[in-house]
Amino acid sequence: MALLQISEPGQAPDPHQRRIAVGIDLGTTHSLVASVRNGVAECLPDHDGHVILPSVVRYLPGQGRQIGHEAVAAAAADPQNTIASVKRFMGRSLNDVVNADKLPYAFVNKDKGMLSLQTVQGEKSPVEVSAEILATLRFRAEDTFNDDVFGAVITVPAYFDDAQRQATKDAAQLAGLNVLRLINEPTAAAIAYGLDNGSEGVYAVFDLGGGTFDISILRLTRGVFEVMATGGDSALGGDDYDEALAQCLLAQQGAQAITPQDKTQLKAAARQAKEALTLQSDVSVNVDLSGHSITASISRAEFEAATAALTLRCMSAVRKALRDAQLSKDEIQGVVMVGGSTRMPQIQSAVANFFDKAPLNNLNPDEVVALGAAIQANQLAGNDTAGDLLLLDVIPLSLGIETMGGLSERIIPRNQTIPTAMAQDFTTYKDGQTALALHVVQGERDLVQDCRSLARFELRGIPPMVAGAARIRVTFTVDADGLLSVAAKEQISGVEAQIDVKPSYGLSDDQIATMLKESFTTAEVDMKSRAIVEARVDGERMLLATQSALNANGDLLTADERAQIEQLMQSLRQAVMTEQDAQTLENVTTELAKGTEAFAAERMNHSIQKALSGQNIQSL
Amino acid sequence: MWLRRIISRVISLQANDFELFGMPIQFAMTRDVLDVRWKELQREAHPDRFAVEGAAAQRIAMQWSVRINEAYQRLKDPVKRAAYLCELHGAPVNAENNTAMPAVFLMQQMTWREALDDIQTQAELETLLSEVQRTHQQALIDMAQAIDDLGDYSAAVGQVRALMFIDRFASEVRHQLDVLLD
Numbered sequence: 001m002a003l004l005q006i007s008e009p010g011q012a013p014d015p016h017q018r019r020i021a022v023g024i025d026l027g028t029t030h031s032l033v034a035s036v037r038n039g040v041a042e043c044l045p046d047h048d049g050h051v052i053l054p055s056v057v058r059y060l061p062g063q064g065r066q067i068g069h070e071a072v073a074a075a076a077a078d079p080q081n082t083i084a085s086v087k088r089f090m091g092r093s094l095n096d097v098v099n100a101d102k103l104p105y106a107f108v109n110k111d112k113g114m115l116s117l118q119t120v121q122g123e124k125s126p127v128e129v130s131a132e133i134l135a136t137l138r139f140r141a142e143d144t145f146n147d148d149v150f151g152a153v154i155t156v157p158a159y160f161d162d163a164q165r166q167a168t169k170d171a172a173q174l175a176g177l178n179v180l181r182l183i184n185e186p187t188a189a190a191i192a193y194g195l196d197n198g199s200e201g202v203y204a205v206f207d208l209g210g211g212t213f214d215i216s217i218l219r220l221t222r223g224v225f226e227v228m229a230t231g232g233d234s235a236l237g238g239d240d241y242d243e244a245l246a247q248c249l250l251a252q253q254g255a256q257a258i259t260p261q262d263k264t265q266l267k268a269a270a271r272q273a274k275e276a277l278t279l280q281s282d283v284s285v286n287v288d289l290s291g292h293s294i295t296a297s298i299s300r301a302e303f304e305a306a307t308a309a310l311t312l313r314c315m316s317a318v319r320k321a322l323r324d325a326q327l328s329k330d331e332i333q334g335v336v337m338v339g340g341s342t343r344m345p346q347i348q349s350a351v352a353n354f355f356d357k358a359p360l361n362n363l364n365p366d367e368v369v370a371l372g373a374a375i376q377a378n379q380l381a382g383n384d385t386a387g388d389l390l391l392l393d394v395i396p397l398s399l400g401i402e403t404m405g406g407l408s409e410r411i412i413p414r415n416q417t418i419p420t421a422m423a424q425d426f427t428t429y430k431d432g433q434t435a436l437a438l439h440v441v442q443g444e445r446d447l448v449q450d451c452r453s454l455a456r457f458e459l460r461g462i463p464p465m466v467a468g469a470a471r472i473r474v475t476f477t478v479d480a481d482g483l484l485s486v487a488a489k490e491q492i493s494g495v496e497a498q499i500d501v502k503p504s505y506g507l508s509d510d511q512i513a514t515m516l517k518e519s520f521t522t523a524e525v526d527m528k529s530r531a532i533v534e535a536r537v538d539g540e541r542m543l544l545a546t547q548s549a550l551n552a553n554g555d556l557l558t559a560d561e562r563a564q565i566e567q568l569m570q571s572l573r574q575a576v577m578t579e580q581d582a583q584t585l586e587n588v589t590t591e592l593a594k595g596t597e598a599f600a601a602e603r604m605n606h607s608i609q610k611a612l613s614g615q616n617i618q619s620l
Numbered sequence: 621m622w623l624r625r626i627i628s629r630v631i632s633l634q635a636n637d638f639e640l641f642g643m644p645i646q647f648a649m650t651r652d653v654l655d656v657r658w659k660e661l662q663r664e665a666h667p668d669r670f671a672v673e674g675a676a677a678q679r680i681a682m683q684w685s686v687r688i689n690e691a692y693q694r695l696k697d698p699v700k701r702a703a704y705l706c707e708l709h710g711a712p713v714n715a716e717n718n719t720a721m722p723a724v725f726l727m728q729q730m731t732w733r734e735a736l737d738d739i740q741t742q743a744e745l746e747t748l749l750s751e752v753q754r755t756h757q758q759a760l761i762d763m764a765q766a767i768d769d770l771g772d773y774s775a776a777v778g779q780v781r782a783l784m785f786i787d788r789f790a791s792e793v794r795h796q797l798d799v800l801l802d
Contacts, residue, residue: 151671221659224659320798323794380668380671381672382671388663390659390668391668392659392666416689416693419685419686419689420689420690477686479667480666480682600677604677604680
């Protein structure tokens with residue numbers, strides 16, 4: 001830890017005001033945490049100097065758990081309690097998991113379609129397992145800086161649907177992290193790449209990770225990263241290449257892997273062979289299965305043949321994204337390769353052949369996502385006031401509502417820039433109908449049964465009218481994290497209903513609260529003292545924000561308005577210093593928030609007007 | 621004098637798309653200018669700019685940012701922009717209630733649909749698509765004339781309906797192409 005931090009020009013002048021902001025790449029096979037230190041983004045190492053944390057959690061009998069390298073070492077001996085690639089189960093039901101029978105875990109189908117894993121410590125949801133990984137990274141950052149983490153930007157595959165995003169946010173909350181933003185992995189990679197290379201123009205980011213594949217087409221102009229289209233497959237990655245190679249080995253030898261130990265051993269051997277084939281043209285494989293052992297030799301050509309269908313799936317998603325962006329492939333200036341799986345020679349050559357140019361591999365494909373997330377976190381936390389980075393990302397999959405006959409009526413089409421809100425009017429189909437059931441779905445298919453079901457809710461109390469007379473406006477809102485909320489309002493009577501789409505797969509706030517109570521984050525800490533500490537931090541944060549707003553735009557207020565706000569600030573300052581009850585303190589903070597709402601609106605109007613009038617002067 | 625009026629104008633969430641973007645209320649538009657303004661507005665209003673300023677600021681930023689994106693989506697698409705101009709000038713398109721089209725136009729649509737049903741190869745699909753795109757381009761030229769030169773909004777409404785048909789057909793052709801390529 002440096003004793004004296006010297007801040008860069010344009011960055012927060014007072015080092016004590018610098019907030020610790022981190023970027024976290026929560027990956028299928030491994031996870032990283034990065035932060036901007038002295039103006040440079042870097043991945044933070046653990047005590048042993050490793051920046052990569054394998055995304056593996058082992059539950060031990062009793063209380064303990066092992067996370068990362070230790071868990072990997074134990075996987076073969078204790079496969080059922082050692083959860084790897086949990087990201088593939090996030091926001092998923094058992095039905096969604098392809099090849100579940102080839103995995104060594106004891107799955108449990110939970111109500112509302114959510115899956116859990118049976119371990120020696122009882123049932124664990126994918127959200128809980130992911131939270132263990134996130135908390136490990138949070139502690140790593142806190143140890144590094146000897147300070148609390150102010151907030152985190154967490155990356156998700158661009159092709160993650162609403163349920164998967166919500167599950168990721170829930171996991172972060174469970175790990176005690178303040179989520180500044182969820183951002184898409186390829187976008188994060190583009191930030192790290194673009195800022196490093198001062199690039200302008202249209203780039204494709206080809207991101208093949210352990211369990212997910214994303215392709216994003218971005219336009220980079222003066223600090224603005226505009227995603228033009230995104231596509232991919234949230235269940236296609238290096239894991240599938242391992243599995244295909246494993247099956248190829250078994251078929252070649254006429255062998256079978258039956259026990260959980262067999263499956264884990266075989267998978268590990270396949271992964272090693274895959275990695276070796278990046279540099280060698282053939283490799284020999286030895287696996288001890290129960291009863292017999294396999295010794296085989298596999299050539300790169302055999303590996304490529306066994307996985308050709310997977311590579312084709314990647315390239316077909318690339319073509320679709322280009323079509324969505326309405327671009328031809330020669331309009332792409334460069335293809336940035338991200339994710340460890342892009343090291344495979346067949347991927348490198350498929351991309352090079354398709355775009356007819358060599359892909360860009362000059363950043364470490366394992367680290368680039370976390371680095372980009374750290375840069376964005378640093379800016380969101382307000383540490384980089386001179387920063388002019390702006391992300392304009394899109395939703396990957398269309399959002400719609402079920403209509404008569406099981407058809408999906410699209411309300412927000414895919415590749416729409418977020419945040420966005422769109423509305424569609426519906427009506428009743430029966431005379432005197434007083435309620436309407438709304439079923440929110442996501443996906444590109446026309447039939448609801450082929451789309452992902454996100455939420456169901458009801459609009460009740462519609463006054464009886466003849467069929468077709470009611471005007472029900474359904475509004476979909478997607479926020480900057482890519483998360484959806486839905487509202488329905490009957491226009492004539494004003495009856496309304498709304499839902500934050502906590503998908504059937506996600507967790508309710510109550511569940512999170514209960515889990516927080518029971519979980520590691522509170523095991524050693526007294527719940528109450530934690531709550532008051534958090535309430536103080538929130539209060540201080542609110543005071544700081546209000547003060548900086550007053551400094552910047554105090555002139556927008558009348559003397560009376562300003563006096564009112566200052567009085568609320570004074571009460572909060574007092575409460576932060578002396579109040580012992582968390583709830584009371586939160587209430588005082590909320591009062592200041594409410595009292596400054598009009599001021600916030602005024603500031604926003606002011607800044608938009610400033611932007612507009614600046615342009616008008618130029619263009620006249 | 622009018623210079624001062626523009627600058628002191630209060631832009632509210634209720635301002636129309638053109639006012640919001642500070643652009644003249646007309647059909648003709650330079651896409652580059654629109655794109656630059658969109659990004660400049662988002663730079664001011666995007667929720668990311670207010671990430672540490674509390675829930676109220678986030679909510680208001682989100683409203684603005686959503687409004688800016690809504691206007692951008694409408695302005696950048698020539699058919700939506702034209703429909704919007706018709707509506708602003710008291711001639712709503714009412715696409716769902718009014719589907720009457722000239723016989724010549726309907727004949728052409730039928731010919732295209734029959735052609736699409738018979739087509740087998742990628743090359744044939746691409747030929748059809750480029751013909752559809754040519755028709756689309758010509759309709760846009762006619763639209764610009766109807767709105768900007770003649771102020772004839774009832775003619776423009778007819779062009780908007782025709783373009784909606786053309787675009788729907790074009791997306792069906794593209795869909796067939798997707799199916800063939802995948």
